[in-house]
Amino acid sequence: xxxxxxxxxxxxxxxxxxxxxxxxxxxxxxxxxxxxxxxxxxxxxxxxxxxxxxxxxxxxxxxxxxxxxxxxxxxxxxxxxxxxxxxxxxxxxxxxxxxxxxxxxxxxx
Numbered sequence: 001x002x003x004x005x006x007x008x009x010x011x012x013x014x015x016x017x018x019x020x021x022x023x024x025x026x027x028x029x030x031x032x033x034x035x036x037x038x039x040x041x042x043x044x045x046x047x048x049x050x051x052x053x054x055x056x057x058x059x060x061x062x063x064x065x066x067x068x069x070x071x072x073x074x075x076x077x078x079x080x081x082x083x084x085x086x087x088x089x090x091x092x093x094x095x096x097x098x099x100x101x102x103x104x105x106x107x108x109x
Contacts, residue, residue, distance in 0.1 A: 016047040019090045032085045052102045066093045
């Protein structure tokens with residue numbers, strides 16, 4: 001199956017929405033998405049510009065569905081107790097397709 005730029009944009013927005021919804025089940029300090037990013041996705045239908053999303057094909061013969069978030073705090077100084085996670089790795093897998101998102105805080109790009 002061939003995906004054009006419009007298909008990839010739609011898929012990126014959908015999987016980001018899925019990760020954002022899943023992140024709401026975590027504590028506020030472990031949800032790296034900001035309120036502004038939730039509003040931006042709703043109005044612009046595209047992921048935050050600092051996110052890198054990869055679409056991959058898996059040859060694993062076992063069908064599975066999985067989602068996960070491995071978030072962390074990234075900075076130039078040690079975090080304090082009130083610093084929220086601001087980056088990490090996210091995955092979503094269905095059958096032979098896996099989507100990964102990497103996030104680095106804009107100030108560290």
